[in-house]
Amino acid sequence: MSAAIVIEGLGKTYPRSWKTPPYEAVRKLSLTIRAGEVFGFIGPNGAGKSTVIKVLTGVLRPTAGRAELFGKDVSLPEARRGLGYVPENPSLYDYLTPLEILTMGLAIHGVKLANARQHCLLWLERFALAQVASKRLRSFSKGMTQRVALAHAMAIQPRLLILDEPLSGLDPVGRKDVVDILGEYRAAGGTIFLTSHVLHDVERLADRFGLIHRGELVTVQAPGDLLHAEQTVTVRSAGPGPVPGFTSETNGQWRADVRRDQLWRLLDALRAAGHSVLEIRPSLTLEDVFFRYLESAPRDQPAGGRST
Numbered sequence: 280m281s282a283a284i285v286i287e288g289l290g291k292t293y294p295r296s297w298k299t300p301p302y303e304a305v306r307k308l309s310l311t312i313r314a315g316e317v318f319g320f321i322g323p324n325g326a327g328k329s330t331v332i333k334v335l336t337g338v339l340r341p342t343a344g345r346a347e348l349f350g351k352d353v354s355l356p357e358a359r360r361g362l363g364y365v366p367e368n369p370s371l372y373d374y375l376t377p378l379e380i381l382t383m384g385l386a387i388h389g390v391k392l393a394n395a396r397q398h399c400l401l402w403l404e405r406f407a408l409a410q411v412a413s414k415r416l417r418s419f420s421k422g423m424t425q426r427v428a429l430a431h432a433m434a435i436q437p438r439l440l441i442l443d444e445p446l447s448g449l450d451p452v453g454r455k456d457v458v459d460i461l462g463e464y465r466a467a468g469g470t471i472f473l474t475s476h477v478l479h480d481v482e483r484l485a486d487r488f489g490l491i492h493r494g495e496l497v498t499v500q501a502p503g504d505l506l507h508a509e510q511t512v513t514v515r516s517a518g519p520g521p522v523p524g525f526t527s528e529t530n531g532q533w534r535a536d537v538r539r540d541q542l543w544r545l546l547d548a549l550r551a552a553g554h555s556v557l558e559i560r561p562s563l564t565l566e567d568v569f570f571r572y573l574e575s576a577p578r579d580q581p582a583g584g585r586s587t
Contacts, residue, residue: 283349283439283470284312284335290343291330304330305494308344314438317461317471319481319488323573327494328474329367332443335472336364348439360388363432367444369424373417377408377427380416381434388435399434405460406430407453421448429457433464440464442473446480458484492573511536514545518554532557 289308292301305327312318322328333339334346337353351358371380381399385392392398403412406426416424425448432440445461446454461484465471475481481488482502489499515534516525524545525533533554537545542559549556 281314281349282311282347283314283316284310284318284472285347285350286310286331286335286344287346288344289331289334289341289346291327291334291339292342303494305334305341305491308491308494308496310489310496310499312470312472314349314470315465315468316487317465317473317485319485320472320474320491321476321478321481321488322491326491328491329443330494331491332366332441332472332474335441336362361435361438363435363437363440365425365428365432365440365442365445367447369428371416371424371427371431373419374415376413376415377403377430378412380427381431384431384435390435402430402434405433405456407456422450422453425449426453426457429460433460438470440469440471440473442471444475445473446475446477454480511538512542513558513560514542514549514556515558516549516554516556518549518552520552522548522552522554 287309289305290303291305292303294301308327308331320328320331330339334341335348335353337356337359340354346353348358348362353359375383378396378399381402382395384390385395385399400409400412403409406429408423408426408430411419411423416427419427425445429442429445432442440461446457449457458480461471465484471484473481473484485502487499487501490497513534513536514525515528515532516522517532519531521527522533522535522545524537525535528534535545546556
């Protein structure tokens with residue numbers, strides 16, 4: 280399968296005052312993302328995530344290395360044709376309407392359709408914006424503005440989506456709608472590169488994730504690898520009384536962490552005690568992995584002073 284994104288030896292250094300040495304935001308980062316893949320890019324504030332995205336979108340030029348989108352260097356305008364990009368805080372012209380924003384996006388990307396207006400209205404409806412399609416953005420909340428930006432990115436029929444905190448500011452209904460839309464896009468062969476501080480979102484959306492810390496790519500894994508590697512599962516149950524090894528949660532619910540080879544024995548004990556099983560899941564989550572890597576990182580390196 281062809282590569283949607285290729286990054287080789289990428290480095291980005293920001294100059295600072297003459298008293299302070301330059302700040303190396305990203306160093307020697309190499310990564311390949313296949314077409315049709317959903318890749319989650321995670322890391323703490325200041326790790327280098329936004330710097331990488333700015334290089335991929337042509338906003339910044341790298342100090343070292345190179346990056347390509349579908350075989351074209353990111354410095355070339357044609358590399359960004361068909362690229363849908365949504366920053367964490369979209370800056371949209373607030374005197375325009377959602378319909379005007381989407382229509383303008385089609386024109387900029389050279390997308391020619393028989394009925395562009397209807398196409399844009401359909402996408403606004405998908406993001407629950409049809410009722411405000413002709414209202415000025417200046418009256419919109421952060422969540423509504425985020426949905427306009429996402430609708431704009433989808434309306435251009437992108438071959439690649441780069442999303443920086445795409446679910447930021449959305450309510451639970453909006454989050455579910457966006458996750459469903461991104462899942463449909465991926466199922467149709469679309470490629471997604473996303474960042475999120477909500478690691479559960481990355482875990483349920485991404486085929487693979489990469490953890491960046493202090494400008495360096497620490498690990499690249501598939502969420503499924505975590506499940507196979509973890510030998511402990513968490514079991515939650517509901518029942519009238521305690522079962523050995525379980526601790527009480529609330530309202531007659533109980534929880535235990537148990538090794539996989541002891542799981543069937545535990546389930547037999549729950550059945551004998553009249554319990555019903557509420558949940559069985561691997562104890563290790565992406566959030567656990569995130570903090571393990573951060574805790575094991577050397578603490579004598581400067582963290583910089585730039586949020587990226």
